[in-house]
Amino acid sequence: MNDLESRLSKMNLEILSMEEIGGAHAGNIYKVEALSENVNTREHYIYKEFAEGRDQEVEIHKNIEEIMTSFSRVVNVWETSPKAMLMWDLGYPxxxxxxxxxxxxxxxxxxxxxxxxxxxxxxxxxxxxxxxxxxxxxxxxxxxxxxxxxxxxxxxxxxxxxxxxxxxxxxxxxxxxxxxxxxxxxxxxxxxxxxxxxxxxxxxxxxxxxxxxxxxxxxxxxxxxxxxxxxxxxxxxxxxxxxxxxxxxxxxxxxxxxxxxxxxxxxxxxxxxxxxxxxxxxxxxxxxxxxxxxxxxxxxxxxxxxxxxxxxxxx
Ligand SMILES: Nc1ncnc2c1ncn2[C@@H]1O[C@H](COP(=O)(O)OP(=O)(O)O)[C@@H](O)[C@H]1O
Ligand SMILES: [Mg+2]
CATH class of the missing domain: 3.90.1200.10 (Aminoglycoside phosphotransferase (APH), C-terminal lobe)
Known part of the structure; x- marks a missing residue:
């Protein structure tokens, strides 16, 4: 089981499909469709795995979590390697x-x-x-x-x-x-x-x-x-x-x-x-x-x- 699968599985989420978002990014970013085992619905997330040395956002989140939460839709943050963040999929920028x-x-x-x-x-x-x-x-x-x-x-x-x-x-x-x-x-x-x-x-x-x-x-x-x-x-x-x-x-x-x-x-x-x-x-x-x-x-x-x-x- 890879990191993402095991991380989501601990949240009772089963991955149905995932796709990497291309572009010049500070890490790997995936669109993930998952089945929530709690409520039996399909949900859409973005999983952002930070590149080494480009993980400042994790620290920022720790320090101003309340502020960040009211302006973005962060669902979960992992501070252990590989540092990553799960957000609701907000569609297109x-x-x-x-x-x-x-x-x-x-x-x-x-x-x-x-x-x-x-x-x-x-x-x-x-x-x-x-x-x-x-x-x-x-x-x-x-x-x-x-x-x-x-x-x-x-x-x-x-x-x-x-x-x-x-x-x-x-x-x-x-x-x-x-x-x-x-x-x-x-x-x-x-x-x-x-x-x-x-x-x-x-x-x-x-x-x-x-x-x-x-x-x-x-x-x-x-x-x-x-x-x-x-x-x-x-x-x-x-x-x-x-x-x-x-x-x-x-x-x-x-x-x-x-x-x-x-x-x-x-x-x-x-x-x-x-x-x-x-x-x-x-x-x-x-x-x-x-x-x-x-x-x-x-x-x-x-x-x-x-x-x-x-x-x-x-x-
Ligand atoms: N919550 C989200 N919902 C939809 N798309 C997202 C989301 N987070 C990231 N993306 C997509 O991934 C791109 C890069 O994510 P971002 O967090 O801005 O990383 P970077 O630091 O590489 O710019 C965004 O411009 C957007 O296209
Ligand atoms: Mg960006």
């Missing part, structure tokens, strides 16, 4: 159908997701239970590395992309930026592949990077997955309103400053990740080129805005 939605529906979904993020950010901060998020050179370094690999392999790759990244990090000294908004619990990775809509509710999975940090950390990771100018302007305004509604008003200057710096860092982080997905065969050449052009364009736009407003004094 928001990312899978998002681009095809009409703009009005995108806006409703965005609003619902921002409400959930604001609600997470309003939770009591277990300061000592989570790491503290701090900007650094990691995403810049990774992105430059990925763009370097891309340019050695593909003639359509532009050297301007690397220059843009280099310059923005240097000029704004992004790795040393200290966030200004009050620290909250952040999920740390709420891009649209980690957000689900099921049973009329929004769910967040993949808590590996949860940390104490500026609320704009989550807002900008979410925002970099939206490829539409109007919706991008809508995100921060609506989020601010959600926080005001919760009685957590944020200082306007602090908010705009964190928004700009963290947005640039997360556009860079996800640019590197999208290139990785392309290398692994999960994105077409047309798509990755579109993504890179868009993200580089956004980085340049935000940089120009900051320079125009003369906000460099904030550094």
């Amino acid at each position: 928001v990312k899978s159908g998002f681009e095809a939605l009409p703009i009005a529906e995108k806006k409703i979904l965005i609003s619902d997701i921002l409400k959930v993020l604001a609600s997470l950010h309003g939770m009591d901060t277990a300061q000592d239970k989570l790491p503290v998020h701090q900007l650094n050179t990691k995403w810049k370094d990774w992105c430059l590395d990925q763009l370097g690999k891309l340019s050695s392999r593909k003639s359509w790759s532009s050297p301007e992309w690397e220059i843009t990244i280099q310059e923005v990090y240097e000029r704004l000294d992004i790795p040393h930026y200290q966030t200004k908004c009050p620290s909250v619990i952040t999920h740390g990775d709420p891009h649209l592949e980690n957000v689900f809509y099921k049973d009329n509710e929004i769910w967040l999975i993949d808590w590996e990077w949860a940390a104490i940090g500026s609320p704009l950390r989550d807002v900008t990771i979410f925002m970099q997955d939206i490829y539409d100018d109007d919706l991008i302007s809508y995100v921060p305004e609506y989020y601010l309103q959600c926080m005001r509604d919760r009685g957590i008003p944020l200082d306007n200057d602090d908010f705009r400053s964190d928004l700009s710096y963290l947005y640039i860092d997360h556009l860079t982080m996800m640019l590197a990740w999208e290139v990785e997905k392309y290398f692994q065969g999960h994105l077409t050449e047309k798509r990755i080129r579109g993504i890179i052009e868009w993200k580089i364009g956004e980085i340049e736009r935000v940089r120009k805005e900051l320079e125009k407003k003369g906000l460099n004094e904030w550094i």
